[in-house]
Amino acid sequence: MKIHILAILVFYPFLGWSQLDYPSYSQLSAQINGLVRQSGAGTAAIGKSYGGENIPIIKIQQSPKPRPTLLVVAGIDGKHPAGILSAVALAKNIMELPKDSLSMLLKDHSIWIVPMLNPDAYKRNVAAAVWLSGNARIIDNDRDGRLNEDPLEDLNKDGVISQMRVRSLGGKYIAHKEYAHYLVEADQQKGERGAYELYAEGMDKDKDGLFGEDGDGGVNINRNFTFNYPAFTAESGDYAASEPETRAIVDLIFDNPQIATVVHFGFGNNLSEPERFDQGRASDRIIGSWLANDATVSTYVSDLYAKATSGLGVAPKESIAGGHFSSAAYYHMGKYSFSTPVWWPSVVDSSAQADKGKNRQGADAFLQWANANNVAGAILPWTRVNHPDFPNQEVEVGGVVDVFRNNPPQKFLTTNNQAHVAFTLALLHSMPKLEFPQPVVTALGDDIFRVDLRIVNTGLMPTYPEIADKIKHVSKMKTVCELQKNQKFLSGKRLQLSTTLNAGKTQHFSWLIQGKGTIEITAGCPTGGESTIKVTL
């Protein structure tokens, strides 16, 4: 493998196709560290990756005092580096807001950004120009007892890993009708006969019939989270949360109860289509659907999203698979949790808008986009190679370079990034905000006082999702009324816990207290804001 990397470095300028124009790991790290410094919030890392890299965090906040916080996480699956760049752009854009609008924004809320949860992946991928999911752990991906014995290989030495097609009788694939370099499955129902087998560019070194199935690329962090964890599947790790990256982000969320909402930039989309409430699955012992109130919030946030991203074309439906960060953040960490790929291939022009038939979905959208924009290096012509595993067959390398499907050259990201800044700000404006009007004190005579307190959620989202009320380790709505030594409760308790407070709703508390003096009421919750009020009786 090392020799091949060397070969790429040596021959790239002469033979290579365009690589993604993404910054090197050190350039990207410097950029992130610059933003961390600029934010002035200190702590630059939430932990270390398996490979020993720092996992950076950018905290955009007015002061270290916890405020209800929006957390943005990117760079979980190494195949989605665009998410990292978008998260960095988000941080940059927000910090460059005019001073007064920024301080308005941060008066009641904070934004934390973990732009690169899986630094091992970016570091390795950008250097090798091969985009793989996992961290730096060496794993036995095909579970045969041998490590990395069958890596992907750049057979034609063009500097990239693309596809490999083998002309064979009974092959499953044929060329796409419009885009000749793209193979699709033959549809016998339409009278098509397959002509090719399709593989990733590589050899079958371990003779197990699979090509390049066990090379670099460790555990995919986005398959390592606890909800619906896919045991014994490729790249999911030995067990749920086996990886330090996984544990670092979960610990961050539990250790900082003020984190109210989580947005993931990467694979999986529950913003274009909101989460649906499913009565049956919501009442299973293992809850498998967003709860009713939470699904309502999801619909509201999806509307915000649709408005902010209306200019970006139709986003692909991308289901959130088992072991994904976003579902664990909702079901197991009790946060509103959203995921978007930020960028998707889309050709938006007036004629396309007029004629919906032209606006393609899925693979076709990608082909249309790559073609229309002449994206160098995304789809390659087929070139003949000699392949020892197929001595008597025609083997060609070319076709799609996988990474481009979800990660365009940088200039294509700009519009999408702007739209997602707008969405993030809209979401931030919607987050819960608890307000505490001065309590009403009624003297009932004989040093007996009634104290009435109202707590109002003036935000547009509940203080926390309904599911959080089920999770022991998520901080709840709490009201504590401290008395002086000479005072006592005739009615009401010192400490009261209550469930989440919906948007626009008011909660009442009432105490009957005997004895004069100043009482101190602390109320609220970390995700909605807390306040301490002194009342003199």
Next chain:
Amino acid sequence: MKLHRIILPLFIGFALPFLVSGQTEDRKTAVEIAGLRAIGSPSNPKVPMNWSRYHDNKQIEQFCQDLQKAYPQLIRYESIGKSYEGRDMLVLTVSDFSKGNVDRKPAMWIDGNIHANELQGSEIAMYTAWYLAENFGSVAFIKELLQDKVFYIAPTINPDSRDYFIHEPNTMHSSRTGRRPFDNDGDGAIAEDLYDDLDGDGNIVMMRRKSKTGRYKVDPENPNRMVVVKPGEVGDYELLGFEGIDNDGDGLVNEDITGTYDPNRDWGWNWQPNYVQNGALYYPGTLPETQAVKKFFYTHKNIAGAQSYHNYGGMILRGPGAAQDDKYYSRKDVQVYDALGKTGERMLPGYNYIVIHKDLYTVFGGEIDFIALARGVFTFSNELMTTYKLFNEKAGQGLRQSDEYYEFDKLLLFGDAYVPWKEYDHPQFGKIEIGGAKKNYTRNHPGFLLLEDAHRNAAFTIYHAHHTPKLEVLDTEVKPLGGNLYEVNATIWNSRIIPTHSDHDVKYKIERPDHIRLEGAQVITGLRVLDRDFNVTSEQKYIPHQIEIPNIEGMSEVRVRWIVKGKPNKAKLVVDSEKGGLVEKLLTEN
């Protein structure tokens, strides 16, 4: 006869000085005098132990040191990690270090005390190590066992809470957890409402209060015992729970004791959050203790059998913990469990061999499931102590209605098990009485029963370990094929019940296949012989000198064949299995 009587003392007289001086050398066994040896137990152990008591961490470590010092060829101990409070997690490795590569012998894992109030798992684990070492020289079976196998024995995998249970006020049920503080009642404060030893007697027992509407009365047969009155009958007392006060003023007593999490819900198989599985934390492995054990399993792939001790109820449990995991237990695997478990029922009178989710309750994220399903290891968990042991008979009624504990205390323990009721002025409840069973009663064995159950359970794990795979080369054959070509045939067999891979392991490729290698020969091709009589073979194209076998089943054989160039005079056959061990044989030694 007379001659013997003279010769024996003479011999002892001569030999004794040598034996004494021999102690400074590497003498493996202690002196046994047949008439002093109670069969099965050493009469003169090198590490004298009292197995009718419990041990704290300091004493456990002392035991490990003493045993290693006495038997350096059989015992090594190490720390596999630190607990939350920084205590060492000790593991004893027991094997004959002079024979073979210990790291490659099929291994038996034994742990105890994951629930800290369940003390006796530690003593039984320690007893196992002690018994193996002290009997190595006198019992041929044990000698062979330690030549073939290795035991990894972790007396306690919850050391922090063990000491807390032993040395601080607790009930028989409290301190099941560990010592990492969490906010258990969601009020943002941590461990703010603990038990309180109100009368300062070192015991946390029950509180009762005289009440006209109470539904309890004192058992006329036994003043320690409270019984529920019959419908229509007027009671005298209400029960107010364990000793304590409302420390945080939320109207609840003892509702936020240290860590009500459960370390046995912190493991990496079918983990679920606390609203599905009470006791779970953030993710499997939130605790350093479970992480250390998991790491040990991934770095010791030779572990082929496992036992995790709990109390109580007299059960030999197998997985799965949750019904939806039943699909991972194939008929073949269940047959292996049944063969071992049913023998266990015979060895452990009063214990029943049962399935966790069917016969006990559902557990998500438990240790047993992690070991059995994430690692493919045949695993049991014994729930130690059962009321059967009190009078060697099945209880007439269910556990909670049974008065056998009271009767047993009266007849055999003479009242040591209970704190008699006495009056106390409670700041919130007023005049109450405090009394009831001490923390080491009901769940933990009374002293004199501990030794017997230690031996029976140790014997069951020894039986379990004995039946981890033992691979043997049954025969080899070299046949000239004409020219310079030869055919090499070999038959390997597993002479024990447990296969090298469970069915589950084979299906999900948990462990690599077994390798049968021919070293030192020029291999042209390698074949697995599926049917020797009809010459059905399958060729392995990749690395043909090393045939990969998905599994060598219990009490079964596999056959392999190579075609080699040149007479394989110096060739060596190597059987290399993660859970089945490493066996080497020269083709010439037939």
